[in-house]
Amino acid sequence: MIENIIGEGMTFALPLFVMAIGGIYSERSGITNLALEGLQGVGAFVGALAAVLLARVFGAQSQLPYYAALLFAMLGGTLYASLHALLCVYFKANQVINGVVVNILAMALTAVFTKGINRRLFGTPSDKFVLGVSERWSILEKSVYPFEVIIVVVAMISWYVLYRTKYGLRLRACGDNPHAVDAAGIDVAKIRFTAVLVSGALSGLAGISFAYSVSASFSSGIYVGYGYLSIAALIFGNWKIVPTLVACLVFGFAKSGGYQLVQAAGLPSSYSDLIMILPYVLTLLLLVFFSKHNHAPRALGEIYDKGKR
Amino acid sequence: MKWVKQYEETIIPVIALLLSLTVAGIVIALLGNNPFAVFANLLRGSGILPKLRYAGGKSMLTDLCSFLNYWTPMIFAALGVAVALKAGLFNIAISGQMLVAGFTSSVIVGYSSIQSVIAKPLVLLISIVAGGAVGALIGWLKYRFNINEVVSSIMLNYILQYIVAFFISMYYVDPISRQSRAVSDESRLTLANVEFGGYRYDIPLGMIVALFAIAGVQFVCKKTTLGYELGAVGLNRKAARYAGINVGRTMLLAMFISGALAGLAGATYYLGYFASIQPKVLAAMGYDSIAVALLGNSNPIGILFASFLISVIGKGSTYMSSTSGLDAELSSVIISLILLFSACKVYIRHSINKATDKRKARVEK
Numbered sequence: 001m002i003e004n005i006i007g008e009g010m011t012f013a014l015p016l017f018v019m020a021i022g023g024i025y026s027e028r029s030g031i032t033n034l035a036l037e038g039l040q041g042v043g044a045f046v047g048a049l050a051a052v053l054l055a056r057v058f059g060a061q062s063q064l065p066y067y068a069a070l071l072f073a074m075l076g077g078t079l080y081a082s083l084h085a086l087l088c089v090y091f092k093a094n095q096v097i098n099g100v101v102v103n104i105l106a107m108a109l110t111a112v113f114t115k116g117i118n119r120r121l122f123g124t125p126s127d128k129f130v131l132g133v134s135e136r137w138s139i140l141e142k143s144v145y146p147f148e149v150i151i152v153v154v155a156m157i158s159w160y161v162l163y164r165t166k167y168g169l170r171l172r173a174c175g176d177n178p179h180a181v182d183a184a185g186i187d188v189a190k191i192r193f194t195a196v197l198v199s200g201a202l203s204g205l206a207g208i209s210f211a212y213s214v215s216a217s218f219s220s221g222i223y224v225g226y227g228y229l230s231i232a233a234l235i236f237g238n239w240k241i242v243p244t245l246v247a248c249l250v251f252g253f254a255k256s257g258g259y260q261l262v263q264a265a266g267l268p269s270s271y272s273d274l275i276m277i278l279p280y281v282l283t284l285l286l287l288v289f290f291s292k293h294n295h296a297p298r299a300l301g302e303i304y305d306k307g308k309r
Numbered sequence: 310m311k312w313v314k315q316y317e318e319t320i321i322p323v324i325a326l327l328l329s330l331t332v333a334g335i336v337i338a339l340l341g342n343n344p345f346a347v348f349a350n351l352l353r354g355s356g357i358l359p360k361l362r363y364a365g366g367k368s369m370l371t372d373l374c375s376f377l378n379y380w381t382p383m384i385f386a387a388l389g390v391a392v393a394l395k396a397g398l399f400n401i402a403i404s405g406q407m408l409v410a411g412f413t414s415s416v417i418v419g420y421s422s423i424q425s426v427i428a429k430p431l432v433l434l435i436s437i438v439a440g441g442a443v444g445a446l447i448g449w450l451k452y453r454f455n456i457n458e459v460v461s462s463i464m465l466n467y468i469l470q471y472i473v474a475f476f477i478s479m480y481y482v483d484p485i486s487r488q489s490r491a492v493s494d495e496s497r498l499t500l501a502n503v504e505f506g507g508y509r510y511d512i513p514l515g516m517i518v519a520l521f522a523i524a525g526v527q528f529v530c531k532k533t534t535l536g537y538e539l540g541a542v543g544l545n546r547k548a549a550r551y552a553g554i555n556v557g558r559t560m561l562l563a564m565f566i567s568g569a570l571a572g573l574a575g576a577t578y579y580l581g582y583f584a585s586i587q588p589k590v591l592a593a594m595g596y597d598s599i600a601v602a603l604l605g606n607s608n609p610i611g612i613l614f615a616s617f618l619i620s621v622i623g624k625g626s627t628y629m630s631s632t633s634g635l636d637a638e639l640s641s642v643i644i645s646l647i648l649l650f651s652a653c654k655v656y657i658r659h660s661i662n663k664a665t666d667k668r669k670a671r672v673e674k
Contacts, residue, residue: 034459087649091656096399096459097603101648104596108641115636116340228463235457273475273589280464287456294455 001264005256007142013252014151015209020230020237020244021158022202028162028239029195030175032301034099035084036203037227038106039077043204044211045110046076048129048218049117055132066134069208070147077204078197080106085196089189092303103227111220128219134212147209154205158198159241171195175297178304188304203227225280232283238294247286251279313665321657322604322611325650326618332650333643340635347633351640354628355621366509374510378499380620382407382578384519386598387616388526389570391607393444395530396563397543398451402462403571404595405469406443410436410572411579411586412473412489416481419492419580428496433518436576437569443469444568445561452557458564466591474588482588489586498581515577522570527609529566539563574598593641597623600644603651619644 019036026033051069058064084102087093111127118126136143162168171191173181178188210226211218229251237244258275313320334344352358356372363369386403393400414435418428443465450456481489494501500512530536541549542559550556578594579586601619605611626640650657 087653091653092659093652093655097599098652100399100401100459100599101645101652104599105642105645105649108638108645111638112636112642115638225463225467228460231457232460232464235460270475270478273471273478277468277471280467284450284456284461284464284468287460288450288454291455 001260005253005260007144008256008259009249009252010148011145011209011213011252012255013248014148015206015213016226016230016233016251017245017248018151018155018209019203019206019227020234020248021155021241022199022206023231023234024237024239024241024244025158025162025171025195025202026199027234027300028175028297029171029192030178030297030299030302030304031085031088031192031196032095032099033084033196033199034096034228034231035081035102035106036199036230037223037225038103039081039084039200039203040207040210040227041103041106041110041222042080042207043073043077043200044207044218044222045114045129046079047071047073047204047208048131048211051131052122052129060132063135065132066146066212069131069212070150070205073204073208074201075204077200077202077207079200081196081200081203082193084200085193088196088303089192095301095303103223107220107223114218114220128217128221130217131212133216145209145213147205147212151205151209154202155241155245158202162241167191172297175299178299182304182306192304206230229279229283232287235294235296236286236290238290239297250286251282254282255279313661317658317661318606318608318611321654321661322606322615322651324657325654326604326647329643329646329650332646336642337635337639342633342635347629347635347639350629350632351621351625353632354625357621360628366507368508371508371510374512376620376624377516378511378513378577378582379624380616381513381515381519382574382582383594383598383601383616383620383623384612385522385570385574385577386594387601387605387612388522388609389440389444389567389574390598390602391605391609391612392526392530392539392570393563393567394602394607395536395543396539396560397546398448398458398560398563398567400444400447400462400564400567400571401459401595401599402443402447402465402568403574403598404591404593405462405466406440406568406571407575407578407592407595408473408586409443409469410440410575412476413439414496414576414580415489415492415586418496420481420490421496422493423495425495428493429498429514432496432498432576432580433573436572438572440572440575441565441569444564444566444571447568448561448564451564452560470589470591473586477586477588483585486585487588489588491584492580496580497584498577501584513577513581515573515581518573519577522573523609523613526570530609535559535562571595594623597641597644600648600651603654604647619647 019040023033023036047069050072051065054065054068087098088095115127118124134145137146170181170186174188174191182188233247234244236247258278262272262275337344337347353360355376356369359369389403390400414432417435418432447458447461450461451458477489483490498515502509503512538554538559541554542556546556597619601612601616605615622640622643626637630637
């Protein structure tokens with residue numbers, strides 16, 4: 001049972017973590033990013049579409065569509081993130097409102113396109129893309145999804161880039177003192193734009209991972225607030241990558257532990273509704289205890305205005 | 310070009326609206342339909358234009374009444390978003406507050422045998438308290454613990470949704486419809502199936518309250534100290550504190566009023582437009598109302614117009630989808646496009662200013 005809790009917890013926590021890293025990139029550069037929810041949804045949509053199309057070409061047995069889906073999900077997330085980036089960086093929209101708007105648009109667009117594509121291309125009246133079952137890798141005698149390994153690698157690279165490269169330093173400076181960055185002759189807008197794109201790519205990877213691990217399909221069921229959970233995780237992690245991982249693991253184990261409890265106790269299925277609220281309640285409690293002592297990037301959410309002092 | 314500056318508050322939303330309808334029209338055309346026919350079908354479905362055929366006992370006025378029933382909660386919900394925005398807060402727990410209000414008033418009044426004279430005001434009162442309490446909780450978390458109101462709103466939305474679903478499935482479920490049991494006619498804020506001249510109508514009583522609410526919010530924002538304090542806190546929290554305004558109390562009050570209005574939206578939605586609650590589903594209206602508030606510039610009069618428009622798109626979607634053969638979700642795409650362009654208001658204003666400045670410079674030369 002402990003084994004199950006850890007295994008399932010990790011499959012939930014790792015995508016959450018990689019999405020939170022995306023959020024950290026965006027927010028450390030000074031752009032509030034509540035759009036993660038929509039980014040992961042669109043990413044998952046694009047990835048799932050690619051997988052479904054490729055599966056028709058290569059057959060259901062091939063694992064190629066699976067890896068292509070991960071790649072296309074990152075591309076789709078990046079592309080859709082450029083909308084948030086464009087509006088926030090160049091069109092000077094209110095970042096909080098725009099994030100929510102981007103999410104609502106994502107829900108509407110993916111729902112319409114999923115139905116439309118299913119009907120026109122595949123001739124089935126369905127509102128979801130059914131994905132094949134992903135292969136499992138066996139690491140240390142445990143079977144894991146390949147995306148878990150990929151996420152760990154991506155997370156390590158992201159950590160290195162953010163804390164050990166020139167780009168990372170500039171990115172973090174943009175969030176605290178964009179005027180200093182500008183004075184050094186670096187384009188603030190460009191750095192912020194790319195940071196939001198990175199958050200899109202990482203969210204897309206997270207989205208397709210959720211699609212594979214939760215239901216092996218893509219539908220509107222992907223929008224259950226995981227994007228917002230990862231934002232809570234990064235706030236709890238004080239906008240730093242390693243503490244954020246801890247928060248994500250707590251969420252993951254709370255969720256899988258709750259399920260195991262309901263199953264072990266043999267409670268009726270209505271009680272699983274109550275268990276569903278565990279991660280959300282935990283988020284609120286964590287925020288209550290940790291928000292006060294946290295320091296958001298100083299220029300977070302402020303539109304960069306060159307003329308302002 | 311003086312008139313542009315003068316009517317900026319009206320012109321910018323109109324530009325945003327035209328842009329979004331153009332983009333929506335292009336999307337519809339790409340899907341192989343005539344955009345104007347689709348828009349006309351939206352109006353037909355809302356009882357603004359006559360349909361080709363009507364079922365027995367129905368007329369255009371029946372559709373219009375049904376539309377008014379749908380429009381009423383939209384007004385309340387958008388006013389709720391607007392009051393919070395005024396104080397610089399973004400309440401996206403509207404749908405959660407609607408659900409709580411609808412559920413508590415269903416349980417306390419809807420399933421009892423209270424007479425309608427007492428039941429209807431009681432539903433309104435309970436909804437105000439229930440919605441307002443959730444709103445106030447978010448406001449309190451914001452100023453006491455510095456928790457981003459958007460994140461806490463979303464968390465509360467999910468928590469409330471699952472808790473209500475749990476209670477409905479355990480105690481109040483209708484085994485056939487899988488929804489909560491229908492509330493009594495005495496408690497419903499809509500007079501259902503009123504016969505008149507051979508046709509049947511649903512008379513929305515809540516509409517009257519909604520019009521009062523518009524006037525009330527307008528009055529509070531423009532003429533009272535509280536309204537002034539809300540605006541001051543929204544514009545600059547630090548400056549408001551220096552000016553001696555109790556920022557925490559003001560934020561809490563703003564969120565309470567916002568939640569209370571959302572509660573009224575819930576009452577007129579779950580105990581008016583519908584008579585039951587579908588578990589595990591949050592009303593899309595909670596999100597649509599954000600579009601209304603943004604499009605209407607958070608101004609009560611603007612909201613009256615904007616909510617009419619968004620309600621037409623939302624309400625007419627069913628008829629549009631059956632006649633034009635497009636998915637009903639298309640209307641949510643149109644609404645989110647309106648949202649998107651409304652969010653770029655600052656940029657549109659900036660472009661207008663730039664254009665007028667250029668013109669001025671040319672004239673001066």
